[in-house]
Amino acid sequence: MAASRLRSDRLPRHVAIIMDGNGRWAERRGRSRNEGHHAGLEALRAVVRAAHELGIEVLTLYAFSSENWNRPRSEVDELMRLLVHYLRTEVDEVHRNGIRIRMIGRSDRLPEEARRLAEAAVDRTRDNREMTLCFAVSYGGRQEIVDAARALLRAAEHGEIDPERLDEKTFAGSLYAPDLPDPDLLIRTGAELRVSNFLLWQIAYTELYATDVMWPDFRKGHLVEALLDYQRRERRFGLTGAQVRSGAAERG
Ligand code: FPP
Numbered sequence: 201m202a203a204s205r206l207r208s209d210r211l212p213r214h215v216a217i218i219m220d221g222n223g224r225w226a227e228r229r230g231r232s233r234n235e236g237h238h239a240g241l242e243a244l245r246a247v248v249r250a251a252h253e254l255g256i257e258v259l260t261l262y263a264f265s266s267e268n269w270n271r272p273r274s275e276v277d278e279l280m281r282l283l284v285h286y287l288r289t290e291v292d293e294v295h296r297n298g299i300r301i302r303m304i305g306r307s308d309r310l311p312e313e314a315r316r317l318a319e320a321a322v323d324r325t326r327d328n329r330e331m332t333l334c335f336a337v338s339y340g341g342r343q344e345i346v347d348a349a350r351a352l353l354r355a356a357e358h359g360e361i362d363p364e365r366l367d368e369k370t371f372a373g374s375l376y377a378p379d380l381p382d383p384d385l386l387i388r389t390g391a392e393l394r395v396s397n398f399l400l401w402q403i404a405y406t407e408l409y410a411t412d413v414m415w416p417d418f419r420k421g422h423l424v425e426a427l428l429d430y431q432r433r434e435r436r437f438g439l440t441g442a443q444v445r446s447g448a449a450e451r452g
Contacts, residue, residue: 221390298330341400
C-alpha cells in the first residue's frame, strides 16, 4: 500500500482540511444536498481514523464556516444535527483512541445542545495526547483575527500590553488555539482552488494541496497521496533552496 512509501520522519505535524464537495457529490447522484453531508460525515470518520493510524499530530477539519450560516435554513439545521450526532456517537471511540478534541470558532452562535456537547467533548478528552482533532465550526479566519485584535485592544486599554511591543508572537497568542502549531499541509477537496476564509493567519507558510475528489469519496488512500505529495516538496520559509539544504536557517 502507498502508506508504506511514507517517511515517518517527514510527516506534517498539522494537517488541515477544507472538506468541500458534499453538495455536488449528491447532486451528481440525483440525491439531496443533505444526503451529501451524511456521506461527508462517513468520510470524516474514516479520515480521523486514518490520520490517527498514520501518526498525524493535529488534524483540523473545516466543518462549518461563519458564511455557512447564510445557507438555506433546512441545510443549516441538518449540519447542526450532524454535528450533534457526531458528538453523541463518536466521542467514546475518539476518547478510547487517546484523541483530544478541540473546537475553534464562534461557539456562541451554535444551538444550545451542540454547544453543550462540544464543551463536554473538549473537557472529557482534554488530557489525551495521541492526536488533536480540531473542529472549525462557525469559524471564519477574518473573524478570528478581529477577535484577537479586540482582545489585544482590551488588554492595552487595561495597561496589560504595550502597543509598541506588539509582535507576531503576541498576536498569534490571542488566536483561538494558540497552543497548536500552524498547519504544515492544507488539503482542499472538491476541485476548487480557494482558501475560503480558513485559518488565514496560520497558513502563511502552509503547503497547499487540492484534489478533484469530492469530500464524501475521500478516504485514507487519498490522504496518503496528499502526504506523499507533501513529502516531495521543499519548504523554504522565504529562504533560498541552497540555504535550506545547507541548514542555514537553523544556524541563523
Ligand atoms: C462543503 O460541501 C461541506 C460543508 C459545508 C460541511 C462539511 C460537513 C461535513 C463533512 C459533514 C459533517 C458535518 C459536521 C458539522 C460534523 P458543500 O456543501 O459546500 O459542497 P458543494 O461545494 O459541492 O456544494
